[in-house]
Amino acid sequence: MSSISIEDLGSLKGGESVVIYGWAQEIKILKNITFIVLRDYSGTCQVTIKGNPELIEKASKLSRESVLKISGTFKKDAISKSAPEVTCSDLTLLNASATPLPVGITDPVEVDFETRFNNRVLDLRKPKNNIIFASKSKILWGIRKLMEEEGFIEVQTPKIVSSATEGGAEVFRVKYHEKDAFLNQSPQLYKEMLISAGIPKVFEVGPAFRAEEHNTNRHLNEFTSIDIEMAFSDDDKAMQMLELSVYQGLTELMDTMGKELEQYGYRIVVPKRPFPRMTYQDGIRILEENGISFNFGDDFSSEQLKIIGSKMDGFYFITGWPEKVRPFYTMQKEDDPSLTKSFDLQYKELEVTSGAQRVHNPEALIKRLKEKGLNPENFEYYISAFRYGMPPHAGWGLGLERLTQIALGIHNIRDVTLFPRDRTRVSP
Ligand code: AMO
Numbered sequence: 001m002s003s004i005s006i007e008d009l010g011s012l013k014g015g016e017s018v019v020i021y022g023w024a025q026e027i028k029i030l031k032n033i034t035f036i037v038l039r040d041y042s043g044t045c046q047v048t049i050k051g052n053p054e055l056i057e058k059a060s061k062l063s064r065e066s067v068l069k070i071s072g073t074f075k076k077d078a079i080s081k082s083a084p085e086v087t088c089s090d091l092t093l094l095n096a097s098a099t100p101l102p103v104g105i106t107d108p109v110e111v112d113f114e115t116r117f118n119n120r121v122l123d124l125r126k127p128k129n130n131i132i133f134a135s136k137s138k139i140l141w142g143i144r145k146l147m148e149e150e151g152f153i154e155v156q157t158p159k160i161v162s163s164a165t166e167g168g169a170e171v172f173r174v175k176y177h178e179k180d181a182f183l184n185q186s187p188q189l190y191k192e193m194l195i196s197a198g199i200p201k202v203f204e205v206g207p208a209f210r211a212e213e214h215n216t217n218r219h220l221n222e223f224t225s226i227d228i229e230m231a232f233s234d235d236d237k238a239m240q241m242l243e244l245s246v247y248q249g250l251t252e253l254m255d256t257m258g259k260e261l262e263q264y265g266y267r268i269v270v271p272k273r274p275f276p277r278m279t280y281q282d283g284i285r286i287l288e289e290n291g292i293s294f295n296f297g298d299d300f301s302s303e304q305l306k307i308i309g310s311k312m313d314g315f316y317f318i319t320g321w322p323e324k325v326r327p328f329y330t331m332q333k334e335d336d337p338s339l340t341k342s343f344d345l346q347y348k349e350l351e352v353t354s355g356a357q358r359v360h361n362p363e364a365l366i367k368r369l370k371e372k373g374l375n376p377e378n379f380e381y382y383i384s385a386f387r388y389g390m391p392p393h394a395g396w397g398l399g400l401e402r403l404t405q406i407a408l409g410i411h412n413i414r415d416v417t418l419f420p421r422d423r424t425r426v427s428p
Contacts, residue, residue: 014076
């Protein structure tokens with residue numbers, strides 16, 4: 001007999017023979033009757049064992065979270081109102097769970113962070129944690145669908161690279177045969193090269209590595225970057241595409257999982273469009289109105305972004321960042337080279353995306369590299385892509401974990417990461 005998922009039991013009339021597989025979430029042994037709460041990937045049901053001393057004896061030896069095969073009869077008018085019920089006629093122990101469980105699946109007491117993440121597979125069995133990853137997948141699916149509709153090609157670029165993209169300090173070095181190499185901090189240089197390679201719209205979803213020293217609730221050492229690059233484009237068009245991407249990703253989540261997520265206490269943020277835009281100078285003005293003096297050209301600290309973000313409702317752009325705080329590939333404004341054609345997308349104080357129109361002239365690029373104290377020779381493979389006709393182009397990089405944090409209102413970025421990598425954790 002083929003098996004049925006717990007969710008699909010609901011479609012039966014009652015009285016049918018069924019086979020179900022799952023974990024023994026709870027085992028309640030009473031005098032002449034034993035109840036097992038069985039959980040599979042779709043939900044939980046109650047398995048009732050009575051009038052069969054041999055089976056009751058077998059069930060009494062089970063440990064929680066053991067994997068079982070249950071054969072029985074589906075009971076329509078179950079006593080348990082919250083879960084469907086199956087009267088058990090046979091029980092096979094497929095794999096016993098060790099005891100005690102370091103992380104209980106239903107125990108009301110929360111274990112500490114280290115224990116949770118040392119035993120992450122058990123922690124992920126909790127439906128409230130598990131659903132975060134179905135949500136992350138839906139957000140990504142919404143964005144992927146949009147990319148497909150808009151004619152983007154999904155690409156995969158190297159993650160072992162010969163030069164640091166986003167800055168020297170935050171890069172992991174790796175031994176690459178006889179040479180040194182780096183783990184890529186962003187697909188930036190490669191996505192730009194693909195514009196010269198004749199792909200007008202590229203996107204990539206992949207890991208990005210940052211040797212961040214600080215332990216915060218928004219930084220990982222390995223995160224998922226959604227990157228796009230568009231030919232014959234500018235910062236304004238890139239911002240429009242970003243607004244649409246965030247909107248579509250979160251709408252897909254709301255439409256497909258909104259109700260279920262609410263049951264777990266998550267309230268999805270669905271953005272209102274258009275996202276307001278403020279300039280870097282507007283940001284400074286807000287700070288000054290709040291009695292904070294600020295040096296033009298500096299980056300906003302997270303405390304300062306908290307103040308700026310408190311004036312904004314939901315997602316907003318900060319545009320026109322100073323050249324000093326943006327990477328070498330960012331295009332300067334024609335009328336004021338101290339500023340750039342760049343933007344960040346923010347949600348309150350959290351930065352979700354950075355993007356810009358890029359430098360496309362090879363001489364200008366070499367000049368910018370030198371001004372930033374970098375050696376153009378180390379970037380020759382990249383610059384050469386600009387020598388034979390590089391279109392003007394623009395794009396952005398969006399942190400999927402940060403977007404998921406915002407969507408579900410989750411404080412710590414580690415909770416939206418299956419196996420987080422941070423300053424102290426590289427396992428599991
Ligand atoms: P940037 O360095 O701002 O820009 O990164 C883009 C986005 O990636 C996410 N992010 C992170 N998420 C978790 N942990 C981290 N340590 C981390 N660092 C960054 C953020 C951030 O907004 N090449 C440019 C993008 C571009 O211009 O196309 C870049 O990488 O959400």
